[in-house]
Amino acid sequence: MKSLxxxxxxxxxxxxxxxxxxxxxxVTEGIKHIINPYDEFSVEEALRLKEKFKEGEVVILAxxxxxxxxxxxxxxxxxxxxxxxxxxxxxxxxxxxxxxxALAAAAKDVQYDxxxxxxxxxxDDFCEVGAMLAEFLGLPQxxxxxxxxxAADKKSAILERDIEGGKETVExxxxxxxxxxxxxxxxxxASLPGIMKAKKKPIDAKNxxxxxxxxxxxxxxxxxxxxxxxxxxxxIEGLEPPDAAxxxxxxxxxxxxxx
Amino acid sequence: MADFTLDEDQRQIQxxxxxxxxxxxxxxxxxxDEEAVAPSEVLDKVWELGFCANAIPENYGxxxxxxxxxxxAIMVEELAWGDLGxxxxxxxxLLMMVPILEFGADEQKEEWLPKFCGERFFPGTAAIMEPRxxxxxxELGTTVETQGENVVISGKKCMVPLADQAExxxxxxxxxxxxxxxxVKAVIVDRNTPGLSIGPKxxxxxxxxxxxxxxxxxQCVVPASRCxxxxxxxxxxxxxxxxxxxxxAMAVGVARASHEYALTYAKERFAFGxxxxxxxxxxxxxxxxxxxxxxxxxxxxRAAWRLDRNEDATKDAGxxxxxxxxxxxxxxxxxxxxxxxxxYIREHPVEMWFRxxxxxxxxxxxxxx
Numbered sequence: 001m002k003s004l005x006x007x008x009x010x011x012x013x014x015x016x017x018x019x020x021x022x023x024x025x026x027v028t029e030g031i032k033h034i035i036n037p038y039d040e041f042s043v044e045e046a047l048r049l050k051e052k053f054k055e056g057e058v059v060i061l062a063x064x065x066x067x068x069x070x071x072x073x074x075x076x077x078x079x080x081x082x083x084x085x086x087x088x089x090x091x092x093x094x095x096x097x098x099x100x101x102a103l104a105a106a107a108k109d110v111q112y113d114x115x116x117x118x119x120x121x122x123x124d125d126f127c128e129v130g131a132m133l134a135e136f137l138g139l140p141q142x143x144x145x146x147x148x149x150x151a152a153d154k155k156s157a158i159l160e161r162d163i164e165g166g167k168e169t170v171e172x173x174x175x176x177x178x179x180x181x182x183x184x185x186x187x188x189x190a191s192l193p194g195i196m197k198a199k200k201k202p203i204d205a206k207n208x209x210x211x212x213x214x215x216x217x218x219x220x221x222x223x224x225x226x227x228x229x230x231x232x233x234x235x236i237e238g239l240e241p242p243d244a245a246x247x248x249x250x251x252x253x254x255x256x257x258x259x
Numbered sequence: 260m261a262d263f264t265l266d267e268d269q270r271q272i273q274x275x276x277x278x279x280x281x282x283x284x285x286x287x288x289x290x291x292d293e294e295a296v297a298p299s300e301v302l303d304k305v306w307e308l309g310f311c312a313n314a315i316p317e318n319y320g321x322x323x324x325x326x327x328x329x330x331x332a333i334m335v336e337e338l339a340w341g342d343l344g345x346x347x348x349x350x351x352x353l354l355m356m357v358p359i360l361e362f363g364a365d366e367q368k369e370e371w372l373p374k375f376c377g378e379r380f381f382p383g384t385a386a387i388m389e390p391r392x393x394x395x396x397x398e399l400g401t402t403v404e405t406q407g408e409n410v411v412i413s414g415k416k417c418m419v420p421l422a423d424q425a426e427x428x429x430x431x432x433x434x435x436x437x438x439x440x441x442x443v444k445a446v447i448v449d450r451n452t453p454g455l456s457i458g459p460k461x462x463x464x465x466x467x468x469x470x471x472x473x474x475x476x477x478q479c480v481v482p483a484s485r486c487x488x489x490x491x492x493x494x495x496x497x498x499x500x501x502x503x504x505x506x507x508a509m510a511v512g513v514a515r516a517s518h519e520y521a522l523t524y525a526k527e528r529f530a531f532g533x534x535x536x537x538x539x540x541x542x543x544x545x546x547x548x549x550x551x552x553x554x555x556x557x558x559x560x561r562a563a564w565r566l567d568r569n570e571d572a573t574k575d576a577g578x579x580x581x582x583x584x585x586x587x588x589x590x591x592x593x594x595x596x597x598x599x600x601x602x603y604i605r606e607h608p609v610e611m612w613f614r615x616x617x618x619x620x621x622x623x624x625x626x627x628x
Binding site for chain 2: 192
């Protein structure tokens with residue numbers, strides 16, 4: 001069973017995000033980066049498929065600056081076989097359209113039965129790359145997947161996906177693009193031998209020219225800003241509880257206008 | 260020149276151990292403390308990280324990826340941050356594995372090392388500490404006497420981790436042949452050897468999740484071939500130093516846990532219209548704890564670095580252990596103090612770290628890595 005896992009490096013969920021003074025992005029210095037949690041589910045699922053079929057390959061494909069190598073290595077430490085690192089300033093910070101274009105170009109050189117993407121990246125939350133990648137490659141796609149059962153002949157898969165208030169079970173021919181949702185699995189920890197062996201696994205570095213893509217971004221971000229700070233609350237003091245309650249109700253109705 | 264940049268392996272191991280500690284150890288730490296248990300599922304989960312098999316040569320079933328005291332220090336700081344007792348319980352197989360790996364004769368390695376490469380937790384342990392008014396690891400009261408093909412072990416040990424599950428115990432004892440002091444021996448003793456008795460589980464101030472037992476040896480006869488390293492013996496001081504470096508790093512982890520908790524609390528807890536972190540008496544404690552934690556870590560890392568260079572680390576490890584034990588106690592005390600009355604009640608974990616932190620000044624040899 002061969003899987004291609006698209007992986008994005010994102011700021012740690014515990015990072016306190018700050019917008020840079022120019023408003024063109026966030027401050028990335030001193031920030032810890034991790035594998036996008038939804039992509040970690042993808043890595044785990046790909047490893048389980050390889051283990052289940054007792055053959056195959058798990059290839060990690062990531063776009064990003066030099067530091068993205070560390071996240072690829074973490075996936076290799078979990079057990080993936082090799083990595084492809086697309087590192088090109090033109091693509092690294094591009095919009096989902098350009099990113100999906102570059103991923104599709106890189107995927108052309110890889111053999112796979114299934115492509116996994118996280119259903120969204122926790123940094124920019126576009127939720128678009130997986131779908132666009134499937135379109136570029138002309139593959140069927142199943143989003144928000146929480147369970148994967150691949151048929152013994154690897155020609156099709158039965159997938160369970162999240163829908164509002166429940167689950168939907170679908171059958172899809174392979175190869176296809178699957179976007180992973182929370183609940184798909186519990187990712188393993190990289191073991192010490194896994195970490196130490198990961199250094200020796202190959203990571204193929206590529207740029208846009210090598211992939212033969214010219215990036216045409218459809219989207220340009222104009223400005224980044226922090227959400228407005230919460231205003232101080234209003235205190236009603238020095239009143240007996242029944243009177244205070246009346247004041248609160250009045251304030252909610254007349255000032256906050258929410259009741 | 261000194262360089263504090265962690266290499267890629269160390270960063271990955273630190274990240275992994277931090278995540279593991281936060282997700283697997285910290286959430287159950289309180290329950291394990293209250294119930295005084297180290298659940299076997301946790302021991303298996305830590306085991307799956309491969310800390311034993313990683314260092315064991317391939318011909319004995321391991322991965323032969325080497326051992327580093329510094330990498331170990333980095334890892335155990337994170338795990339001890341999650342929970343000290345569970346970390347010591349889970350890593351106790353190293354107490355038996357490392358001496359055999361470092362100093363065992365070939366046939367001993369062949370016999371014992373494959374046991375540490377299995378899929379399930381192998382409960383190895385060692386008996387080093389003794390129940391005396393003043394325990395000096397260099398003046399062991401437990402003796403080992405050669406009698407023909409056998410050795411005879413007599414004496415009392417305490418704080419033996421997992422003695423209830425371990426099939427074998429690595430016992431440290433002083434040879435008693437003639438008057439001249441001789442190097443300490445480490446002997447692998449089966450738990451059902453006649454004369455060996457394991458007492459009831461110890462009830463201690465802290466480290467409740469770590470099952471510790473007293474073990475007595477009354478004229479236990481063991482084949483001389485069970486002495487690690489046979490006639491060549493072991494470098495006992497090196498093993499003590501490895502443990503001191505690791506215990507120091509664990510002390511950093513416990514101190515950090517308490518400090519981080521107290522810092523968050525002090526920023527959120529309002530008194531007199533401002534967070535208590537703004538009051539000097541609190542801010543000074545927080546600042547001092549932060550300084551001490553960094554200082555402790557530097558000493559722990561230097562001792563580990565010296566061990567990795569195969570130099571005599573006795574002084575560095577001794578200084579680190581002494582300093583880390585003392586300062587950890589100061590930091591965990593501040594943790595309780597900063598939380599005030601809340602620090603003393605079990606709703607908050609700082610009292611648990613206070614109890615666990617107190618162990619460092621009395622334990623020896625319990626964290627070889």
